Amino acid sequence: MSSKQTSDTYIPLASDTELVRRFLDRVDPPQTLSAAEEQDLLNRLKQTLQEKNAKLVAHYYVDSVLQDLAEASGGFVGDSLEMARFGHDCDADILVVAGVRFMGESAKILSPDKKVLMPTLEATCSLDIACPIESFSAFCDEHADREVVVYANTSAAVKARSDWVVTSSIALDVVEHLAEQGKKILWAPDRHLGHYIQQTTGADMLLWDAACIVHEEFKARGLIDMKKVYPEAAVLAHPESPASVLEIADVVGSTTQIIKAAQSLPQMDIIVATDQGIFHKLQQLAPQKNFIIAPTAGNDATCRSCANCPWMAMNSLQRMLMSLEAENNEIEVDAQLAEKAMIPLQRMLNFAAELNVKVEGKA
């Protein structure tokens, strides 16, 4: 964790870059499989999922093979909250979550009676890492006059310390609602999303200073150059991207909002500033369009493979089969903690239902 921002002032606390790099050093690169090996794993996974009454719930950012397997086996592909909701509503005994750890935790919080497995428990998120509960809780205590609003990309403990959990699609509505009531807000952990909400709503927000290592690397200068090559292209950006990128974007939204915009916009060329995993769904739903990844900082960027979350990439067929067969890599959330974390999660769900807003999560 690094610093906090109020207005334009940062208060340095520590460096989160080193913390994130330490985690990244433990990430193994994905292995390449032959077509026959891949097919064998797919067959065994389909059979085991069926035998164990298990459902595979996958995020848009994981490998396309896993997304296809989820859909072909009666599971689900979506954003983080949709994944948790599907897990809650389905009658499976086991949920296999292909995503990152906080998604597994959300699934467990919403489905305490189901066994929740993950291909690896090492798959985490720079936002989660950079918001440890001890310092976050102390920060909340220092600013007890503020309503604590946290993004879904946080640990169960951080969620339990909050008043509201929000996803990227409902964050603006929730903050606007709180600001109308004259409430001041403490926001964590993503600084770019927080800044975007602050600018859009005008709310009084104190920002925790963390970032998504994937979205932070999108660059406005490269985007401007790319627009010269594709002058008619629409630019779709996730709000975890830097403000300079969001200023150029035609649409700023969550993964689900990006997918919808890509389908409905008239432009044939679409530049997308979010994880490349989403291209699989984009190409399925709008095959006639030309999707182009927004430029990043290149090989020197913090992310190991540009616009491709290294933790999402840890979800592989091999790891999934091993986890499912042995029923290991189980997500456990302390029951009392889960009960506390459920309160701000439920508050968001109730708020969304009142607004008749479809709540869409994001990693």
Ligand code: SF4
């Ligand atoms: S893409 Fe970014 S926000 Fe999503 S899991 Fe990876 S590091 Fe976290």
